Amino acid sequence: MPAPQIAVHQLRAGMVGLGMIFEETYRPFFEQAHTQGVYDPAFGLVRVPLCAVASRTGLRAEAYKRAAGERISPFVSCKEPDALAGLLDAGVDFVCVASPDDRHFEAALRALRAGKHVLIEKPSVLSLEELDALEAAAHQNGVLAKVVYHKLLDPDHKKLRTLVAEGELRHVNTGYCTLLEPKSISCGQFAEWIAGRNPGTYVAVHYIKLIDFTFGGRLKSVSCTGQRGLVGAADGPTWDSTQLRLVYGYADGREAAFDIHTSWVTPDNFPGYVDQEVQFRFDNGVWNAHSRKRGVECTVEGRTPQSRKININNHYNGAFLEPWGERSQRGYGLEVLERFVREVARVEYGGAAGERPQRLLAARQLSYNDVSADRQTVAAVQAMEAILARHAAGTPNCVVEVDHRLGGLVLLTPGSSAAEVLYAGRVCAEALPG
Numbered sequence: 001m002p003a004p005q006i007a008v009h010q011l012r013a014g015m016v017g018l019g020m021i022f023e024e025t026y027r028p029f030f031e032q033a034h035t036q037g038v039y040d041p042a043f044g045l046v047r048v049p050l051c052a053v054a055s056r057t058g059l060r061a062e063a064y065k066r067a068a069g070e071r072i073s074p075f076v077s078c079k080e081p082d083a084l085a086g087l088l089d090a091g092v093d094f095v096c097v098a099s100p101d102d103r104h105f106e107a108a109l110r111a112l113r114a115g116k117h118v119l120i121e122k123p124s125v126l127s128l129e130e131l132d133a134l135e136a137a138a139h140q141n142g143v144l145a146k147v148v149y150h151k152l153l154d155p156d157h158k159k160l161r162t163l164v165a166e167g168e169l170r171h172v173n174t175g176y177c178t179l180l181e182p183k184s185i186s187c188g189q190f191a192e193w194i195a196g197r198n199p200g201t202y203v204a205v206h207y208i209k210l211i212d213f214t215f216g217g218r219l220k221s222v223s224c225t226g227q228r229g230l231v232g233a234a235d236g237p238t239w240d241s242t243q244l245r246l247v248y249g250y251a252d253g254r255e256a257a258f259d260i261h262t263s264w265v266t267p268d269n270f271p272g273y274v275d276q277e278v279q280f281r282f283d284n285g286v287w288n289a290h291s292r293k294r295g296v297e298c299t300v301e302g303r304t305p306q307s308r309k310i311n312i313n314n315h316y317n318g319a320f321l322e323p324w325g326e327r328s329q330r331g332y333g334l335e336v337l338e339r340f341v342r343e344v345a346r347v348e349y350g351g352a353a354g355e356r357p358q359r360l361l362a363a364r365q366l367s368y369n370d371v372s373a374d375r376q377t378v379a380a381v382q383a384m385e386a387i388l389a390r391h392a393a394g395t396p397n398c399v400v401e402v403d404h405r406l407g408g409l410v411l412l413t414p415g416s417s418a419a420e421v422l423y424a425g426r427v428c429a430e431a432l433p434g
């Protein structure tokens with residue numbers, strides 16, 4: 001019997017930003033896809049060459065090209081000024097945006113307007129106006145605009161959501177989450193762009209999305225405070241740590257409150273790379289999870305906890321010697337990128353050309369990563385940034401109300417009747433009953 005014919009296609013990738021997250025997840029994904037491609041009976045074999053990269057100076061791109069050799073396809077390195085124009089001219093089919101978060105918007109919008117599918121690192125963008133513009137550009141150009149929230153693919157979080165979806169855990173009441181990053185992030189890795197920024201936008205956003213995606217409901221209000229004095233001046237706009245509170249309402253008229261504490265000033269000799277803990281309390285149960293206590297503690301003389309951490313997260317992204325002898329790098333940090341490529345491949349090659357609009361619509365309905373489902377997360381980030389900016393300017397403890405009678409995001413100042421409309425449109429199309 002003749003061997004069945006397998007369709008072979010190509011999706012050429014463009015990468016904006018070659019920093020830490022590129023090194024941790026995109027690089028191993030592209031190297032894997034370079035040798036194996038991505039296969040599904042629905043679309044056949046799709047080769048995924050990294051075709052072009054855009055970075056500020058081009059130095060990391062050149063160093064990577066030299067180090068990777070044949071592990072990666074030859075790619076064009078585009079640098080400033082206007083690295084993005086070079087990348088878009090290189091004939092890419094999709095663009096991954098992993099530049100600092102206040103630089104996502106312009107790159108993502110230009111790529112969408114050029115008809116490229118786009119995948120953006122979290123947080124997608126910093127305001128609802130920007131999110132609206134991305135969504136409109138994706139629609140006008142018939143492409144996908146998606147965001148990476150890899151924690152939704154963590155097996156522990158999938159289990160939490162499964163128990164909630166199946167009704168075994170009933171009605172969330174409260175939750176707290178904490179994620180503490182090492183000082184090396186704020187004082188080393190991000191030193192170039194840290195001024196005026198806060199760890200909430202960078203890391204609380206993981207939990208904002210987890211809460212929003214897992215429990216649903218409507219975001220009602222946002223409050224936030226924080227501490228300064230280590231990364232920047234004690235009265236300046238750069239934050240060491242933040243404490244964010246979100247209140248959600250649900251269709252049955254009940255509410256839940258969630259506190260998310262983050263920092264990026266944990267000592268670098270901390271036993272784990274980060275400290276992450278959550279508790280969610282339900283009508284009939286409690287979910288407690290601690291990422292450093294998943295079970296592994298490994299001490300190596302002269303190495304831990306500096307060059308190697310004592311507590312290792314082998315689920316996110318680990319380098320392994322597989323039982324069958326191969327070296328691999330795998331985990332949910334890479335899986336989330338492969339999922340996006342599969343979604344694009346399904347849209348482009350998963351059936352008759354005339355049915356592409358239906359496939360595009362189906363991909364847009366995936367609320368775990370589509371920008372259209374990122375509204376409440378971006379609303380929380382925009383509100384938090386506005387509250388912290390007010391705090392730094394001398395007015396702490398402001399609150400943002402969501403879908404208030406004056407607008408979608410309205411900032412209220414304690415002791416004042418003044419209200420500032422941060423976003424005029426509605427955050428959620430439908431109001432809660434009652």
Ligand SMILES: NC(=O)c1ccc[n+]([C@@H]2O[C@H](COP(=O)([O-])OP(=O)(O)OC[C@H]3O[C@@H](n4cnc5c(N)ncnc54)[C@H](O)[C@@H]3O)[C@@H](O)[C@H]2O)c1
Pocket residue numbers: 016017018019020021022054055056057060083097098099100101103121122123148150189190202
């Ligand atoms: N999913 C996660 O858990 C996770 C983890 C880390 C970072 N991130 C996200 O990834 C993004 C990048 O973070 P990182 O840790 O890699 O930061 P980083 O500072 O290590 O790297 C940023 C890179 O972007 C480049 N860059 C800066 N301005 C640019 C521009 N205008 N055009 C092109 N490139 C530009 C820099 O030169 C650098 O190579 C952020 O949005 C961050 O929130 C996500």
